[in-house]
Structures are given as C-alpha cells and as structure tokens.
Amino acid sequence: MRTLLLALGLLLAPVMTAGAVSSDECRPLRDRQLNGHTFQLPILQQSALVTTHVGLREGLARYDVPDVPFGENGRRDVLLVGVQQTLDLGLRLTDWLALSGFARGTIVLGTDAPSLVAQGGTLDLVGQAGLVVRLLRNDTSGTQISLRASGGIDRGKDLTLLPFARAIVDDPLPTLEDVVTGEVAQYLLEPSSEKIANGGVYLAQALGQSFSLQASGAAEYAWQKRTPFNTLAGARLEQTTYAVRVTLAAALTADLHPRLGIPIAVMGEYLFLTGRQTSVLFPDRTLNSSTLALGVYYSGRPHLQLGVGAVTTLKAEPRRGLGPRGMTQESGEPTLSYGQFILRYIF
Numbered sequence: 001m002r003t004l005l006l007a008l009g010l011l012l013a014p015v016m017t018a019g020a021v022s023s024d025e026c027r028p029l030r031d032r033q034l035n036g037h038t039f040q041l042p043i044l045q046q047s048a049l050v051t052t053h054v055g056l057r058e059g060l061a062r063y064d065v066p067d068v069p070f071g072e073n074g075r076r077d078v079l080l081v082g083v084q085q086t087l088d089l090g091l092r093l094t095d096w097l098a099l100s101g102f103a104r105g106t107i108v109l110g111t112d113a114p115s116l117v118a119q120g121g122t123l124d125l126v127g128q129a130g131l132v133v134r135l136l137r138n139d140t141s142g143t144q145i146s147l148r149a150s151g152g153i154d155r156g157k158d159l160t161l162l163p164f165a166r167a168i169v170d171d172p173l174p175t176l177e178d179v180v181t182g183e184v185a186q187y188l189l190e191p192s193s194e195k196i197a198n199g200g201v202y203l204a205q206a207l208g209q210s211f212s213l214q215a216s217g218a219a220e221y222a223w224q225k226r227t228p229f230n231t232l233a234g235a236r237l238e239q240t241t242y243a244v245r246v247t248l249a250a251a252l253t254a255d256l257h258p259r260l261g262i263p264i265a266v267m268g269e270y271l272f273l274t275g276r277q278t279s280v281l282f283p284d285r286t287l288n289s290s291t292l293a294l295g296v297y298y299s300g301r302p303h304l305q306l307g308v309g310a311v312t313t314l315k316a317e318p319r320r321g322l323g324p325r326g327m328t329q330e331s332g333e334p335t336l337s338y339g340q341f342i343l344r345y346i347f
Helices: 002-012 023-032 113-119 161-170 176-180 183-187
Strands: 053-069 075-092 097-110 121-138 143-159 189-206 211-226 239-255 264-277 285-298 304-314 320-322 328-330 335-346
Touching: 053 097, 053 113, 053 320, 075 113, 075 121, 075 335, 097 113, 097 143, 121 189
Parallel strands: none
Antiparallel strands: 053 075, 053 335, 075 097, 097 121, 121 143, 143 189, 189 211, 211 239, 239 264, 264 285, 285 304, 304 335, 320 328
8 A cells, every 4th residue: 555655646746847857857867768768677687777766566476387296196287376575776876886686575375275285385585686887878879788796595485285294194193292393393394595696788778769678698596405304314404406597588668658748668578598407306407488578667757667567487497296105296387477566766
C-alpha cells in the first residue's frame, strides 16, 4: 500500500512546463538521456547508465516443475508459487563512476499437498554490491558503454517434507521430542549458500528520440555449498560445487512520448544463459536457458520509472527430489513465470 501511495504521489506531483526544465530535473535527465531519448532500466540485465537511484520491485511467481521424484510413487508434475521483493540502490560518485547494489528476498511454496511433500518450499535471501564505470559517452551518436563488476552472497533454506516424512516412517518408535528437536527434525530444513563474483560490459544506444537498444555480455562464477543431513553420519555433510554462468542480453524500447505525447514506453527483452554447473551426486550439467520479458512503463518524468513487467524463463535449472530407496534425483527442466511491479526514483 505504501508503495502504491508513493507512486500515486509522484504521478500527481507538478509536471514541468513545456520548454522549461527545473534545476532538480536536469541531473536525472542527463543521466538517463542520450540523443534526446530517455532510457528505461531493464528487468533482465543491468544498465550502462551511471545514476543515483532507489527502487522497489515486487513480484508474484509461478514455478512449473515437471517429473519431480516422489519417493516410491514415481514422478509427478508439481506447481509452486512465490513472492519476491527487491530493493535497488545506486549512488553516482562522479559522472563516470557509481556504486550499485540490490537486496532480494524470495519465498516459494507448493500449491497443494503433493507439491508440498515433493518440493516443500524455499526461502532465499540475496545481496550484491559493486561498481559501474563509464568507458564511453557520445551524446551525438547516442552511445554509452560501461563496465560493471560486483560480488554477493545468496543464502537459502529448503523445506524438505518428503525426507522428513520418510525419516518418521523409517523410525519404528519416534518420540515427539525426536520429531521436533532430535535427529528427525534435521531432515526438515536443508541450508544452502552461494558466493558470487561477476562482471560484464554494457551498452546503451539511442535510436532517435523514440527508440533505443540496451545490450550486455556478462560472466559469473559461483562458489556453492549445501549441507544435507546424513543418517549414517548422524550429522550434516558439506557438499561444495561451483557454477560458471555466461549471459547475453538485449532490450529494445519504444517510447510513445516524444512523437505522440503519450507517456508510455514499452520494452521487450531477451536473455540467453549458458555455462557449466557441477554436482556432487550427478554429472556436470551444461546450462542452457532462455528468458523473455515485456515491460510497460510511465515515461512522463525523468525522475521516475514506474511500470509493470512479465517474465518467462524456459529450461530453468532442475530441482532435486527424493526417489525410490531414498536416492536423490533431479526433476525435469522447470518453467518459471513471474510478474513485477516496478518503482524507481532517479535523483
């Protein structure tokens, strides 16, 4: 509610008169504009722009996971839903250098009893911070090129109801204390973490006042750790893996404001991800997913980015489940779809 009220207040604030730009609007106009085009910040990639901003993104997600291992019952398709909130921050230090970062929290749960038992749920907290360095800015051609580098950490906990239920069944006489605080309870949550370092090159290219292209190529290395509970050892065992991810992304924007006077901008985006994921229990996997996004934004004020976006990822990374005889197995390739409400204020 507070987010919606803030957005409404920004929209109802006095708009600058035609042919005049107030001093407090000049700075974000210069930061977001090249060759007369005002850029929107993309959903699927970072931007080449150097800005001071604060933003909120709130989303709802649908997670379709096929062929999830379901113990002795074989496999079945499950549906999970989730909520996500992201805080974006940027701090321009000079015209060519800025700090940037974000913090994101995600909660995902199964939608029915089979989905809850097979996949449970996930709590995930992510934080990243880094630098953006502008290499080139040419207002005449409408071109800006920047480098970005950042590091972060991702901490999560998986709610694993199927191993928890199996542990109760396998124990002939579990007590209430065993279930709540003893060894059986260790199966209920599985902690995981990921340390991340990434960097890439980013392009913003104005194609006249109404159109623009943003593109990027980036690489990321992740040190991963999971600590599932092992019955034979009577303790959690540390499993360490790594992932190398390479992304190529592009975003095309059409802004109706300069030509038609309609303060609406539409952005279509595509991101391709490839790389390599290692595993303790399975062969190494080549990553290969595609993500599509469509955003619609209010483009009437240089201080404000306000809009909604829809995103779909195909062939996401498989999820783990418990197969026959307690063997860990992988699901099929999930499809992730989500919608976002986006609000940013550029200073």
